[in-house]
């Protein structure tokens with residue numbers, strides 16, 4: 001199937017999930033995760049009115065940004081961030097979904113250029129069953145949110161999570177429900193106007209919509225399987 005056909009199919013899935021769970025379709029945004037895929041694939045998606053792209057690897061992302069600088073795209077950084085990479089992230093992205101510690105947030109805040117609008121930030125939370133090492137522990141999340149919300153040139157928007165892959169729909173829902181409840185807790189305890197839940201990938205899109213996702217990060221269902229060894 002072509003990228004255009006894939007996008008049509010994904011949009012249909014999102015529409016159907018939104019309807020099934022009484023969600024406002026306009027509140028569910030599609031982030032096309034283009035890591036490992038060439039600039040030409042991004043052009044194909046852009047031709048279908050996809051404007052937001054997620055990348056995990058900084059160098060790869062910067063190269064593609066150069067190749068695509070004739071298009072009006074919004075770039076989201078969604079991968080782990082090392083401190084020596086924060087400057088280029090702060091200079092070249094509109095969103096960062098994967099902030100999981102204060103040091104990184106402080107560097108992004110200091111390094112965000114004055115001429116750019118505030119950098120949109122999601123805190124990545126490591127919910128209990130997650131196998132990756134990234135993400136802030138839930139117990140430390142409110143304090144991290146409090147500190148990040150006070151940093152200049154950053155706009156704290158909400159939470160991001162990558163639950164361990166699982167085929168069980170009920171378990172997927174439980175994982176995302178935890179993230180939603182953590183967001184609600186932060187909103188209440190800190191009185192912050194957070195509006196973002198970055199959760200749901202190709203295999204758990206429906207459960208994420210059911211639990212309030214506002215950014216679905218979809219790679220495989222749009223661009224096909226990734227190949228890492230070429």
Ligand SMILES: *Cc1c(COP(=O)(O)O)cnc(C)c1O
Pocket residue numbers: 033035056078079162201202203217218219220221
């Ligand atoms: C690769 C990746 C995705 C996309 O995953 P798919 O299963 O291909 O849809 C989403 N979010 C993050 C953080 C990723 O690294």
